[in-house]
């Protein structure tokens with residue numbers, strides 16, 4: 360089955376997963392802004408990956424706006440955030456980004472990314488500086504908040520082949536190899 364990996368990545372974590380996945384599945388790979396609906400229609404399996412920004416999946420409109428034209432495709436989506444994987448994170452992301460109807464058509468994975476302040480776009484730097492200030496002022500921090508605060512000084516990268524393996528195995532299983 361013809362497979363394509365499409366991704367949107369701001370600071371490179373999603374791209375790392377996209378490269379891993381496309382190389383493992385030996386499939387085409389395109390950056391999200393460089394692919395058209397007509398091109399997507401040539402594939403049987405569409406994998407889309409995007410970073411999480413305020414729980415929204417970067418670039419997911421490409422699929423959501425065109426979902427009616429893609430109902431005969433197998434669609435696999437992954438989102439990468441800095442948060443560790445948890446059932447609540449998975450549920451929040453899937454429910455915020457997809458209607459129940461869309462969830463029926465999409466197989467969704469959460470693959471933990473990373474955080475590197477220096478690589479952020481200016482507008483994201485501004486937002487995250489505000490977050491840093493807010494966290495610095497708190498008396499008590501949760502483990503996630505403490506980890507996030509530390510990551511401002513020392514970039515973190517949680518990407519791994521192990522994280523991507525379940526998605527890779529899933530696509531192999533629907534292709535039959």
Ligand SMILES: Cc1cc2nc3c(=O)[nH]c(=O)nc-3n(C[C@H](O)[C@H](O)[C@H](O)COP(=O)(O)O)c2cc1C
Pocket residue numbers: 367368369370371372373374409410411412413414415417439440441442471472473474475479483484486487
């Ligand atoms: C403005 C902003 C908002 C973010 N919001 C979230 C979020 O809601 N949940 C999360 O887990 N990570 C969040 N992150 C972290 C990114 O999702 C993480 O760095 C991800 O790996 C980015 O992937 P990319 O660089 O490939 O786009 C946010 C980062 C920025 C800069």
